[in-house]
Amino acid sequence: MARSPPTGTRGYLAAVNSARQPADDLVDITDLILTEHDAFRRGFAALDKVLGPDVEPSQHARRLSEVWLPLAAHLERHAAAEEEVVFPALLRFGNNAEHETLDAVGDHNDIRDAVREAAQHPAGSPDWWKAVDRARAENSHHMTEEEDEALPDLRRHTTREQRLEIGLAFLSAMARLRDRPPTGNTDPREFLARHRQRGSAEPLRRS
Numbered sequence: 621m622a623r624s625p626p627t628g629t630r631g632y633l634a635a636v637n638s639a640r641q642p643a644d645d646l647v648d649i650t651d652l653i654l655t656e657h658d659a660f661r662r663g664f665a666a667l668d669k670v671l672g673p674d675v676e677p678s679q680h681a682r683r684l685s686e687v688w689l690p691l692a693a694h695l696e697r698h699a700a701a702e703e704e705v706v707f708p709a710l711l712r713f714g715n716n717a718e719h720e721t722l723d724a725v726g727d728h729n730d731i732r733d734a735v736r737e738a739a740q741h742p743a744g745s746p747d748w749w750k751a752v753d754r755a756r757a758e759n760s761h762h763m764t765e766e767e768d769e770a771l772p773d774l775r776r777h778t779t780r781e782q783r784l785e786i787g788l789a790f791l792s793a794m795a796r797l798r799d800r801p802p803t804g805n806t807d808p809r810e811f812l813a814r815h816r817q818r819g820s821a822e823p824l825r826r827s
């Protein structure tokens with residue numbers, strides 16, 4: 621007799637697990653970026669939880685800083701690693717890469733501006749929240765564009781092996797950028813011109 625599928629929480633977990641991919645696909649660049657984006661959504665959600673009625677208001681500033689500072693650093697590192705690895709790869713393989721790259725680098729700058737603004741104010745103050753909410757909105761808009769445009773473009777024009785190679789280069793850049801201070805904004809047009817000049821023969825950097 622066929623076993624009936626599990627229901628309730630077990631059924632939900634079984635469905636989630638069945639959607640899992642082979643272990644080595646975890647470094648497919650397009651999957652890595654989705655995982656990173658999920659961490660950002662959860663980071664902003666963790667800020668909301670600090671304001672819940674179970675947290676003493678006297679603890680807010682400290683707890684908000686504890687969540688925000690690593691999140692802000694991660695946002696910068698992610699953008700820098702994408703600019704180092706993902707957008708050059710997209711320009712090499714993608715179909716609509718120039719438009720997607722200009723748009724994304726401009727978005728990265730908008731997020732950086734909001735992160736820098738937050739650093740000017742005490743955590744939890746109205747001006748701090750205004751800047752953090754702006755970073756969240758800019759980042760949400762940006763992640764949706766990457767997920768709906770740049771990543772599909774990359775998936776549709778690269779092999780699995782190429783996506784794994786780009787993923788390893790991305791991980792390597794993330795590790796290298798771990799202790800580097802933010803370098804400031806990137807000029808989107810200068811970025812595009814620089815990578816156009818390098819052409820499609822440039823090997824992926826993985827140091």
Ligand SMILES: [Fe+2]
Binds near residue numbers: 698724728762766
């Ligand atoms: Fe990005």
Ligand SMILES: [Fe+2]
Binds near residue numbers: 657698763766
């Ligand atoms: Fe991203």
